[in-house]
Amino acid sequence: MLQNNLWENSSKENIGFEQLKDSVVSDLTIVGGGYTGCSAALSAAENGLSVTLIDNKIGFGGSGRNVGLVNSGLWLPPKKVESILGKDSGIKLNKALSKAPDLVFELIDKYKINCSAKRNGTLHCAHSQKGFKDIQDRYQQLTERGAELELLDQKEAEKRIGSSKFHGALLNKKAGTINPLSYCRGLARAAQSKGANIFEASLATKIKRKDNFWEIQTESGSIQSKMLLIATNAYQQNIKGIDPSKYTPVYYFQAATKPLSKDSLEGVLTNKEGCWDTATVMSSFRLDDENRFIIGGIGNLGPNISKIHSSWAKRKTQSIFPSLKNISLDYFWGGQIAMTDDHIPKIYKIGQGAYSIFGYSGRGIGPGTYLGKSIIESFLTGSEESLPIKPTHSNNEMFGKLKGNFIEFGAKLNHLA
């Protein structure tokens, strides 16, 4: 069996773009068409900048493969963000990203993006007593900072999830779920409708500074621009002339059923919240618009679907929802997360008017959309103040591959147990 991405099969936003075949001049070039790049392209075009975005395929990276949980903030609890960045910078980032789901759902509404958006909450599920303490602590920190959340005890969580497996859950009603690839394609469509030039089958191969411009070469064309955004996150293909982004690559995969009948889903996620758990080797589960059940976990499926991870997906589904014990998992696909050492995304200043944004550490739908928009504000105002994260001038995370292998080893051991 080969990888087969459900989102590719079920996307209702389908749009294609031509290859770049000329030399063009733009105010801004964007390399990478995930949420960061497409949100930036949309915002640039809305604000009257001429913008050219290039990719091999829109949504080819994490944006076309993820779970589709539109959550606020980062993975880290807000106090931790404040302790890493310092109080003022931490407060600024937490505040900005607490509103990221508003931005995502506003864009979906404004541009009528057909991505099965459901803003009916997500559940962070406590897999153990220790996990419950973790969500209690998060509840306290987040509500102190103005978030509207509900802390569910075991009984309330069981009612919502339809499983007695969890010790409680943290419900964020302002969060929600989407078809992630459709959202990404919809952003690209919206950007094009506002005048952005978007090209596919057009990977950047070389970037150099020439006079006061950046020159970006592809196999069949080139772009000159004053401003440059590299938005390739965990999927950067080799580009000569710039430092590759440095991070720890962490694999995450998902498996999904065919659409299930109402009877077989009796009591399972009746309100369709998207869920993930508090375990270190975490897992996620949700339903899509057509009632396919989707389970996810850390691990590298490889091109031929690792037996260790695929068998785990079946066992895990059964252990959460015994009533689903005989279902067949028909889709398997995976993606790569760019994890940074401190789990905080990076804005790396490459040179004059040029930035690379990456390192969402597994939470990039809200943050990617938000940072894509805010980098344009910074280009327009000529000030970095609008950025919720201070740009760095070095890109020096070490031993990413080694750390990634270690995480994969741990996930395999966990999934064998």
Ligand SMILES: Cc1cc2nc3c(=O)[nH]c(=O)nc-3n(C[C@H](O)[C@H](O)[C@H](O)COP(=O)(O)OP(=O)(O)OC[C@H]3O[C@@H](n4cnc5c(N)ncnc54)[C@H](O)[C@@H]3O)c2cc1C
């Ligand atoms: C399996 C999985 C599950 C996840 N679940 C969630 C979730 O539920 N919620 C959430 O908020 N986040 C989640 N994330 C994280 C989220 O998907 C990412 O943080 C987000 O998609 C990053 O967006 P991006 O635009 O920065 O990068 P990407 O979407 O990865 O896009 C980068 C793009 O750059 C292009 N590119 C690379 N090199 C070049 C080049 N040389 N020239 C031109 N283009 C190039 C690639 O083709 C790619 O399309 C998950 C990630 C994964 C992998």
